[in-house]
Amino acid sequence: MGIFDEIKMKMLNSGSRVMLFIGINVIIFLLTGILTLFTFLFKLPIDINALVTNYLAVPTYLPTLLYRFWTPFTYMFLHAGFFHILFNMLWLFWMGKILEEFLNAKKLTFVYIAGGLAGAVFYILCYNIFPAFAEAKIGSVAVGASASVTAIMVATATLLPNYTIGLMFIGPVKLKWLVLAFILLDLINVAGPNSGGYISHLGGGIFGFFFIRALQSGNDWSKPYENVFKPKLKLKVVSKNDHVNFRPKNDIPNQEMIDQILDKISQSGYNNLTKREKDILFNASKNHEEKEK
Template sequence: MNKITDGIKHLIIINVLLFIAPQLLQLDVTNILALHFPKNGNFGIWQYITHMFMHGSFSHILFNMYGLWAFGSPLEQMWGKKKFLFFYFSAGLGAGLIYTLVNYYQFTGIYDLFINAGLNNSEIIAILEKGSSAGYNLKDAITQADFDKIYMLYHTPAVGASGAVYGVLAAFGLFYKDAKLALIFLPIPIAAKYFIPIMILGDLFFGVTKYSVGNIAHFAHIGGALIGFIIAYYWKKNEFKSYE
């Protein structure tokens, strides 16, 4: 069993504290710490970091922290604490940025339909804030599906360390290609070099289709994995050593 490393121990402690404390104190810090859509009034640039320490449920934090420990421990042992933390936060930040860019692209496509219907920016934001287009003749311009989609993009914040953990997974698969991995629903051990790409391709599939189950930020997973792979590949190729 992997010994818990110093950096990962501190990350897990912070995540657990920020999961438990608001519940014990009956505080809702979602509007402050979760990652909101940039046009939403609750958006703050700091949320690209703080959302990584927020989780929506016990199972959410459990699986993320398990993945961080199981796949991150060998990397921190190899790289050292400072290098691993740099990697972790870079992957998480990249995940948040790519997630925002994809959402912004989707938002803009529907937003333009409002503009073409003769609305200005303040009117569109007012509609999104109240969740109703009553008083505006949008029946022929905006479908209910489009309205539901842009409303969700505007109001739904992202939480969780999943993007950073996917970066860790990508790096693990690069450095430990032949390690055997398995899932509860797929108990057959598969080499990491096959297992992790299959997981990422699964996120891509669910991200571009309507088959996703639950409100999962698939493109944050893909973004974290992409940034994590790029950094890890560069370090491996250039034999970047630990500076501790």
């Protein structure tokens, strides 16, 4: 298997949206870097970074935003340097895997996209409301997946506040304390040189918090998105015997049963599932992985 086949398998065939988003971000970062190197070596009169910033980064100046209306979406897949993308992708991997495991891939996708959009909107609003940014808003732009990643981090900590992870040099830490520390640092740094970046983090975090709160109260904001991309079930009659048990082997349920369990998670959380319901989800996931191999 070639390297491109392996990358395709990781991004598209693994079933993980976390790996898909990491792949998209890394590919765009590498492509931008390669094009920049190419123009440098051949002394071409093209500034790739300027083009990317002008047409894909989200601006706060409203007249510019009006004719670059796509930028609140595109900015969340761009990065300004190696360490910028490195830390964003690491946190996306760590937190995204947890959220994807306890909810599902579609909700993870919704939180990433909607959280990034919320971060962009919050950033634009703050720069156009507060006098401190009156001069900076004309030329201010933002790039990065940070708002999307923060939305996922806060959503995960809100859903599983006592979930514990191990940190180097610190030891086991509960998610609620870890994410709270990140949010406090973002608040403090709003007064620093990268105000827009930290403001977008806060916008994404606010969305992640209220999304899970709404989910826990039975209001699933991602439902319209999931319904649009929900595949139709293909039914096949295998027997006319009314007494045949149609449940697949290894207790693997049909899609309707899985949807019912996911709806229960949306209403009351994963921890309120019965052991049998958790086993059903586990077997369904295992069966999906076997089919992908």
